[in-house]
Amino acid sequence: MDLSTLRVDFPLIAGRPDLVYLDSAATSQKPRRVIESLKRFYETLNANVHRGAYRLSAEATEAYEEARKRLARFLNANPQEIVFVRNTTEAMNLVAYAWGLRNLKEGDEVLVTEMEHHAGLVPWHLVAGLTGARIRAIPLTEEGRLDLSALDTLLTERVKVVSVVHMSNVLGTINPVAEIARRAKEVGALVVVDGAQSAPHLPVNVKALGADFFALSGHKMLGPTGAGVL
Secondary structure, three states: OHHHHHHHHOOOOOOOOOOOOOOOOOOOOOOHHHHHHHHHHHOOOOOOOOOEEEEEEEEHHHHHHHHHHHHHHHHHHHHOOEEEEEOOHHHHHHHHHHHHHOOOOEEEEEEEEEOOHHHOHHHHHHHHHHOOOOOEEEEEEOOEEOOOOHHHHHHHEEOOOOOOOOOOOOOOOEEEEHHHHHHHHOOOOEEEEEOOOHHHOOOOOOHHOOOOOEEEHHHOOOOOOOOEOO
């Protein structure tokens, strides 16, 4: 890979050979074609989506739905399963509040991990406080991996949700989500996956993972800020 050629694709760093950007796990830089696509939309397609019968609105709607189809192909999902949100945090909150408040009750358990991002912890703790559910966590080994042997005692029929980060933003650990999901389904639990870090770096197949919900942020994977997917 010719890194000097790669840098040319990114306007912010193209003219700054002294700049080494190492914060993509928080926010990635945007390649020229993404910036140009945004500019092209506002210059040629900007109109209400799904709320107009005139030609420009229809063209904007078509572009919007094509984005949905592309994300579905990217994740091996169905287009009707794609919900646009602002980011992973909003997606995780949406699941916790829209599903959790309606379905969790006292005595139920939500299983998380000790390496979750705050977005994968705080919503469940708040919803647990409102519903009487209990939060339990899969512990870590000294090597920074999940101690899957703990699942033997943690995964009971009281567990209604397993919320797990696919790739840790702190440790870089890639968790065996498919295995965890398989065991979660054996006790009837839903599986929520924080894919904010995995989607930019790994091939993601939500069906193979066994994810009931999978969340990602566009701004971590070369896309614009304020565009995410559940």
